[in-house]
Amino acid sequence: MKDHYSFLAPFYNSLTKLVFGDQLMRAKTCFAERLKEKKVLIIGGGNGLDYQGFQGQLSGEYWEISNAMLSQARINLANSSLTFYLDFFEATEGKLFNEVWLHFVLDTMDENEIVDLLGKIRKSITLKGRIYLVDFYAPKNTRQYFLNWSMISFFRIFAKHKRANIPKYESILTCQKWNKDSQQEFMGGWVKAQLWHTV
Template sequence: MKDHYSLLAPYYNSLTKLVFGNELKHAKSHFAENISNKKILIIGGGDGLDYRDFQDQLAGDYWEISGSMLNRAKVNLAESKLTFCLGYFQAKPHKLYDEIWLHFVLDTMQDDEITVLLQEIKKSLTAEGRIHIADFFEPKNAYQRFLNKGMITFFRIAANHRRTGIPDYEQLLFAEHWQKSSEKEFVGGWVKAQLWQSG
């Protein structure tokens, strides 16, 4: 499996902070509360740097398709109790999680891929489990639309992303019978953190 992030990995976090400050980090951690006794699945967590401040509370599995990003996550989250896995997540019988974190990963996937992932995730949650999404939604103004288009173009070239626009997450989630329980906006509403539970 080709690592499309091998060139970006050393600079990814610095570039993100340059453009957005700590807003994306705050979106990722907004609902990260009372997690010390939970089993957590993180899919597409990148270099893991944004989780380092509370890594001692993290236990579960960490899936990433980029080997270079995963290697950085192993270093950044060395004090966690996470198991690091390279590749595409697939549900395993009898392996359940209390929370599944999808942080800035769904916007890299095609709609049919998101649907398949949501179906796999549903098999992997406890009865009271929930998924935590943090991602870019539709831009709210001309500046955001300009920056959004530039970001999509950049990642299509640099990381082989195939999307040309932002997914309609809520339509896809509602179609798979998920229910939104909470939401917090960041970056003027362009970025949202959401909690969803299976309906």
């Protein structure tokens, strides 16, 4: 499997902190609660640094397709009870999770991949399980439009992202029979953290 993040991985975190400060980390942790009671499935978690502060409460699985990112996550989350996989997530019969974290990963996929992944997640989630989605939505002002365009172009060049736009998360999830429970907005709504459950 080609590692499209091998170039970016060494400075990914410094770069995001430089541009966004702690806003992305806040979005990725705002719904992290009662973790000790849950099995969590993290897909495309990157280097995992933003979860480090509460890693002791994390158990479940961590799936990444970038070896460079996953190697860092194994170190950053060494004191968690997560099992790490270098691969595309596959559902296993009988293995269920209470929460699935999709943090800034769906925007790297085309619509078909998102729908396919949501199908696998549906098979892997408990009855009351939920998706914790965090991602960029439509920019809200000129500065954000410029940053959004620059970011998409940057990731298309350096991480071979396929998309030139932001997925329509809400319509995709609704069409796939997921319901939104809660939402918190960051940077005026450019970034949203949401909880979704199956209908």
